[in-house]
Amino acid sequence: MSAETNTAIREVLREHARLPVDVDTLGDDADLFSAGMTSHASVNLMLALEDAFDLEFPDRMLTRSVFESVGAITAAIDELSGQNGHAA
C-alpha cells in the first residue's frame, strides 16, 4: 500500500466524513465512528471512495467494520484493486 493511497483516502475523509476533528490527528487504526463519523456521513464516504478509486464495493463489504479506520479502508481498497487489476 503506497503512501499516495493513504494520502488519497485521507483526502476523501477530510472532504466527506464530516469528522469533528482533523483527520491527520487520527492514526491509521483510529476508529472513525468513535471519532464522530455518523452512519449518514459514512454512506457519502463510501460513494466518494468509489468515485476516487474507480471501484465498486460489493454488498459484503458494505459494513461498518470495513470503513471504521483508515487502515480498514486501505485493506478493502487493496483487495478490490487487486481483483480489478487497478494500480490504485
Added chain:
Amino acid sequence: MSVVVDAERELLLEVRRIAAEVAAPVADEVDRESRFPVEALDALRSADALSAAVPEALGGAGVSLEAIARSCFELARGCGATAMVFAMHQIQVLTIARHLERAGWYESYLREMHRDQRLIASATSEIGTGGDMARSIAAATPSDDGGLEFEKQAPTVSYGAHADDLLTTLRRAPDAEPGDQVLVLTRSEQMTLEPAGAWDTLGMRGTCSPGFVVRARFAPEQVLPTPFAEIMNQSMVPLSHILWSHVWLGIATEAFERARSFVRASARQKPGETPPAARRLAQVMADLALLRGEVSQALADFGASDDDAGRERLMTMASVLRFNNLKLAASEQTPLVCAGALEAIGILGYKNDTPYSVGRHLRDALSARLMVANERLIATDAALLLIAKEA
C-alpha cells in the same frame, strides 16, 4: 434438542391459553382504561414465559426465536398491548443473551431474571436526538462513589413504571461522540423514573409508555461488553422488527377472523346466497396473506444468520435494508387488513361492544407506522440505496 422442542410446545400451549383465557377477556378494559395488563403478565410469569429465551446453560428454556415470535403472534390475537409488552421484553432478553460475551455480571443476571421472572423495559430513545437510536446525549458518567451514573430524558419508556429492570443506551463516557454508545442494564433499586407526561393515546394504550427522566447509579460491569453499534445491527433492530411484526400479524389475523365470523353468521341467515361482505372478506384475506408472507420470510432470513458469518452479514447494508423493508411493509399492511375487516363487518365492527368490534385492532395497528417512524426508515433506506448493490 428434544427437551427444547418439548419446552417450545409447552410454551406455545401455555401462551395460547393465556391469550384466550387471561388476556382476551380484559383486553377491552385494558384499552379503555389505558392500564397495564397485569393479569396476563402475572400469568406469563407463572408459566416462566419471560425467561423462555434465556439459554439453558443459564437456567432458561432456551427456546428458539421462532417460538418467541409465535408467542407474540398468539398473544396479539388476545390483546395487542399484552403482546407488545411481551415482545419488547423478549427483544431485551434476546439482545442480552446474544451479546453478553460470557460477562459474569450478565450471566448471573439472566439466572436471576429467570428465577424471579423479572420484566425488562428499555430506554433507547432520547429527547434531542430526533428519534435517532444511533445517537445518545446522556453519558455513562463516573460518580463520586467510584461507580457510574446517568440521567436520561426518555420521551417514551414502554411499561416503564411496571418493569423490574431497564436497558438504556448511553454515550460510552462524558467525552464520547453521540454515536459512540453502550448498552447498560440497571435494576429497579438502582434507579428512579420520574414521570414526564401521561400515556393517553389512540391505541396500544395498555403498554403504558409515557416519558420519564431516568436517573441511575450502577457498576461498570453493567455495561454490556459489545459496542452498541454492533448490538443494534446484529440484534436489537432486526429482532424488534421481527417480533413487532409478529404482534401486528396477530392483531391483523384477529381482525380478519372477526370479519370471517361475521360473514359466516350473515350467510347462515340467508342460506343459498353469498353475503356481499364475503367479497370484501376475500380481498382482506389476500392482504393478510401478503402480510403473513413477508413476516414469515423475514423470520426465516434472520434464522439463517445465526452464526459468525451470519452475524457479519447482519452488519451489511443489504441486511439493514432487508429488515427495514419488513418493518415498512408490515406496518403499512396491518392497518390495511384491520380497516378492510372493519369494512367487511360494517357497523357491528365499528361499535365497541359487539363480538365483531375491530376498532381496538385498527387503533392498535396504527401505532405500527410510528414506533420508529416510517419516514425515518425511508430516509435511511434512501441513503443506503445510493451505495448498496443488491435488494
